[in-house]
Amino acid sequence: xxxxxxxxxxxxxxxxxxxxxAIASLRMFRGPRAQDRIxxxxxxxxxxxxxxxxFGIGTGRVIYFEAALVMGMLGFVATVALAxxxxxxxxxx
Amino acid sequence: xxxxxxxxxxWAAIAVAFFLLIGSGLALIGAIGFLRLPTxxxxxxxxxxxxxxxxxxxxxxxxxxxxVSSGRPVFHELLIGIFVTVTTPITFMLLARAALxxxxxxxxGNVPDKPNRSQPAGEDLGESDPRKG
Amino acid sequence: xxxxxxxxxxxxxxxxxxxxxxxxxLVLGVLVAVFASWAMASLRPDKPRLVKWYLLPKLFGIVLYxxxxxxxxxxxxxxRSGRRSHNPGFLTVxxxxxxxxxxxxxxxxxxxxxxxxxxxxxxxxxxxxxxxLDIDNEAEWRDTIKNRYEKLLMEIFA
Numbered sequence: 546x547x548x549x550x551x552x553x554x555x556x557x558x559x560x561x562x563x564x565x566x567a568i569a570s571l572r573m574f575r576g577p578r579a580q581d582r583i584x585x586x587x588x589x590x591x592x593x594x595x596x597x598x599x600f601g602i603g604t605g606r607v608i609y610f611e612a613a614l615v616m617g618m619l620g621f622v623a624t625v626a627l628a629x630x631x632x633x634x635x636x637x638x
Numbered sequence: 639x640x641x642x643x644x645x646x647x648x649w650a651a652i653a654v655a656f657f658l659l660i661g662s663g664l665a666l667i668g669a670i671g672f673l674r675l676p677t678x679x680x681x682x683x684x685x686x687x688x689x690x691x692x693x694x695x696x697x698x699x700x701x702x703x704x705x706v707s708s709g710r711p712v713f714h715e716l717l718i719g720i721f722v723t724v725t726t727p728i729t730f731m732l733l734a735r736a737a738l739x740x741x742x743x744x745x746x747g748n749v750p751d752k753p754n755r756s757q758p759a760g761e762d763l764g765e766s767d768p769r770k771g
Numbered sequence: 772x773x774x775x776x777x778x779x780x781x782x783x784x785x786x787x788x789x790x791x792x793x794x795x796x797l798v799l800g801v802l803v804a805v806f807a808s809w810a811m812a813s814l815r816p817d818k819p820r821l822v823k824w825y826l827l828p829k830l831f832g833i834v835l836y837x838x839x840x841x842x843x844x845x846x847x848x849x850x851r852s853g854r855r856s857h858n859p860g861f862l863t864v865x866x867x868x869x870x871x872x873x874x875x876x877x878x879x880x881x882x883x884x885x886x887x888x889x890x891x892x893x894x895x896x897x898x899x900x901x902x903x904l905d906i907d908n909e910a911e912w913r914d915t916i917k918n919r920y921e922k923l924l925m926e927i928f929a
Contacts, residue, residue: 547647547650550655565665569672572681578678584685588672591685591689591726595661595662595696607704617725621729628733631733667849682902683902686845686882686884691839727878727889738891
């Protein structure tokens with residue numbers, strides 16, 4: 546009983562997060578301006594992080610949590626560097 | 639590896655499913671809004687749905703699941719939650735300031751050019767020329 | 772000896788959350804946290820002074836409640852955005868708080884709440900430029916920022 550509930554909830558959640566990732570990458574390709582693409586990238590990695598956590602719930606392994614943490618940190622640094630580049634034209638002043 | 643989930647109590651499974659669906663549903667709504675809203679400054683509000691309670695719901699579900707299935711309290715998902723709540727405002731603020739800077743430099747008339755003067759936002763902000771950017 | 776006791780404590784807590792609680796990791800975490808707080812002291816950030824720290828849970832609760840409320844509001848706006856039911860706009864709010872930490876906390880709170888985004892702070896005029904998704908109740912936004920958050924933050928970081 547609880548296995549069925551968990552399995553269907555995890556599957557639906559994964560489908561929704563995958564759809565969110567597809568939409569975010571659509572906005573990333575469509576633009577229209579650079580700041581829209583960067584926010585698209587930001588949304589994409591956050592949804593990918595959530596997808597990894599749901600994989601962790603589905604398989605019962607803790608290793609996905611660490612992958613999600615690393616992904617969040619690298620994504621944050623990447624987005625900040627890109628935003629800084631948009632503002633000044635260079636990343637390190 | 640669903641055999642550990644099979645001997646989970648039903649209330650825990652329902653709680654995990656509830657928070658998981660709320661979290662991923664909010665993330666999906668945020669992404670849809672991100673696609674549908676017309677201007678950049680409106681779009682910046684949509685992904686915060688995913689980064690506030692979207693993350694919160696999925697993290698709560700994961701915490702409940704691992705706490706019940708391993709029989710000891712597991713809280714390390716809180717770290718991702720805290721990390722994301724602290725960092726996303728920083729990226730959004732930087733991006734919004736970069737967008738303001740670019741719009742002012744290019745003379746798109748729809749942004750307030752000084753902080754002490756406020757004007758209503760236009761419909762097609764930053765999208766007058768799709769070749770830009 | 773310990774320039775930032777709260778930071779040290781939080782770093783130890785984070786180390787234990789990441790690695791699981793064992794006695795060895797406690798020792799290692801204390802070492803890492805003490806060295807990290809010394810490194811932080813050599814950076815010399817301006818130290819925030821918490822006056823009424825017991826009001827922090829109240830602020831946390833208020834923010835959590837407001838985030839839930841505005842999540843629902845923004846989700847509703849997005850799901851029926853075909854009818855253009857909202858009216859976005861910029862909003863300039865004068866601020867009274869001067870403490871940099873308090874301003875940073877206010878910025879994080881306002882940006883992580885869906886429906887309002889902090890764009891820039893002008894330290895000459897001490898005004899902040901916000902963008903809100905639904906500007907129809909502009910007076911309510913100002914009232915929320917001034918009376919609900921700013922008053923509490925001024926009490927916490929006097």
